[in-house]
Amino acid sequence: IVGLGESYWQSVLQHPDLSLPILHETLLSGKNLEGHSAGASLNKLNAYIAAGISSCHEPIKADEVLERLRLGLYVMIREGSIRRDLKEISKIKDFGVDFRRLVLVSDGVEPEDLLKKGYMEFIVQKAIDCGFDPVTAIQMATLNVADHFSLDGVIGGIAPGRYADLLIIPDERTIQAQYVISNGQVVAQNGNLVKQPRRHTFSKQSTTSIHLNRKLNASDFAVIIQKAAEKIEVRIINMVTDLVTSELRMTVPVIGGKIRQDVSCDIIKIAAIDRTNNPGKIFTGLIKGFCLKKGAFACSASWDTTDIIVIGANDADMALAVNRIFDLQGGAVVSVHGKIEAEFPMPVFGILSDLPMKQIAEKIEHIKNKLSEFGVPFPDPLLSLITLTGAAIPFLRICEEGLVNLKNGKTVGIIPG
Structure with missing residues (x-):
């Protein structure tokens, strides 16, 4: 354990009574506080950093990087499947700043991209x-990382007494490994x-983590x-983009004392189920x-919670998808008309x-294709689904307690007022 991962600035500033004791204990343990300061600037950014935050991976422009470097943060530059910020941020190289606090990261890579x-x-x-x-x-992918986590005496460089995997490359401008040496072996x-990786055996506890008190209907x-x-007027999570949401208020019909999906108006249900x-x-x-x-469509890998999250055009298929996740003890499932279409x-x-990895990529691609066939327009619908529980992206999210307004940190119900 090297630190506390990604403490959101809104949580720290809105709920200091809950956040600061955790941050304080982390610092007392000699560990880093990793940050998430997207949307924070000036007084809010300074107050957040004053809590002991050491880094941020959210800047998407060179001037945002410069602002955080000047305030003493390490800045992670993202280039992966979710964010591709390196080209824009590379303008920082012309600003005349020291690069020792710049770190290259992926912030998530899809299996297909890895392959x-x-x-x-x-x-x-x-x-x-x-x-x-x-x-x-x-250096931005090795020594700078080790420096940030105070591990430079152990990793981050090639020197006596340090651990390192070695790459032999054709020349310094071509990062294409001719040889990879790990633990003294090619x-x-x-x-x-040329050497197969060891296969890890997972404990029973780690493979039986999906708990429901009964199968759902x-x-x-x-x-x-x-x-x-x-x-009745209701709050609705409105997908502004494939990741960003807003709060939409609409008047919807009540049929038999219940609110139902209206696929013709693109209003469907979403649910979060506590599994822990x-x-x-x-x-x-x-x-x-x-x-x-x-x-x-359901998944157990929701961000920032241990909830199963499911969306559906009908309730029976929602129950089927969640129950299948229970049977699998985790995963992503697409169900239609009482049948499992992809998992x-x-x-x-x-x-x-x-x-x-190849099988993972194939299964995810199958899920994407099925959801595209059923009308979902997003390039990565799995990511769009699992981030709906996350506190990192604005602004109306969901958990098993209700809808969460990230602007004020309050949890609310579906009925306003």
């Missing part, structure tokens, strides 16, 4: 292609493994209105803009797969 492009070697190569000095680019040569997703009414602390606790809301025309098992804590 086609590679990992950090691709990112370092792109930094060089964007004009960074090759030695500086390599493990890869010219892009091919369609009625568990009913949105019941207590008062007699033919119509209070197994089976559910909050069901409404979402617009996901464009799912039929069936349901991707993630049995390790409900968030990791133990399949070979």
Whole structure:
């Protein structure tokens, strides 16, 4: 453990009574406080950093990087499947600043990208292609990282007494490993493994983490209105982009004392189900803009919570998808008309797969294709779904307690007022 990961500035400033004791204990343990300061500037940014934050990976422009460097932060430059900021941020190389606090990161890489492009070697190569000095680019992925986490006496360089995997490359401007040496042995040569990696055996506890007090049925997703009414105003999660949401208020019909999906108006249900602390606790809301025309889509790898999150055009398929995740002990599932159309098992804590990378990529691609067939327009619908529980992206999110307004940190219900 090297630090506390990604403490959001809104949480720190809005709820200091909850956040500061955790940050304080982390600092007392000699560990880093990793930051997330997207949207913060001036007084808010300074107050956030004053809590002991050491880094931020959210800048998307060179001037935002410069602002954070001047305030003493390490800045991570993202180049992965979710964010590709390196080209724009590379303008920082012309600002005359020291690069010792710049770090290259991926912030998430899809299996398909790992197979086609590679990992950090691709990112370092792109930094060089964007004009960074090759030695500086390599330093931003090695020594700077070790310095940040106070591990430079152990890793980050090639020297006596330090640990390092070694790459032998054709020249300093071409990050293409001819040999990879790990633990004193050649493990890869010219892009091919010459030594198979060890296979990890996961504990029973890590592969039995999906807990429900019972299997779900369609009625568990009913949105019941207590008062007699033919119509009622509701809060709806509105997909502004594939990741960003807003709060939309609409008047919807009440049928038989319940609010139902209206696929013709692109209003479907979304639910978060606790699978850990209070197994089976559910909050069901409404979402617009996901464009799912039929069936349901569920996943247990939701951001910032241990919830199962599910969206659906009908309640029965929502229950089927969640129950299948329980059977798999984690994963992503697409169900339509009472049948499982696609699935991707993630049995390790409900968030990791133990399949070979190629199979993972194929299963995710199958899910994407099915959801596209059912109307979902997003390039990565799995990411769009699992981030709906995350506190990192504005601004209306969901958890098993209700809808969460990230602007004020309050949890609210589906009915305003």
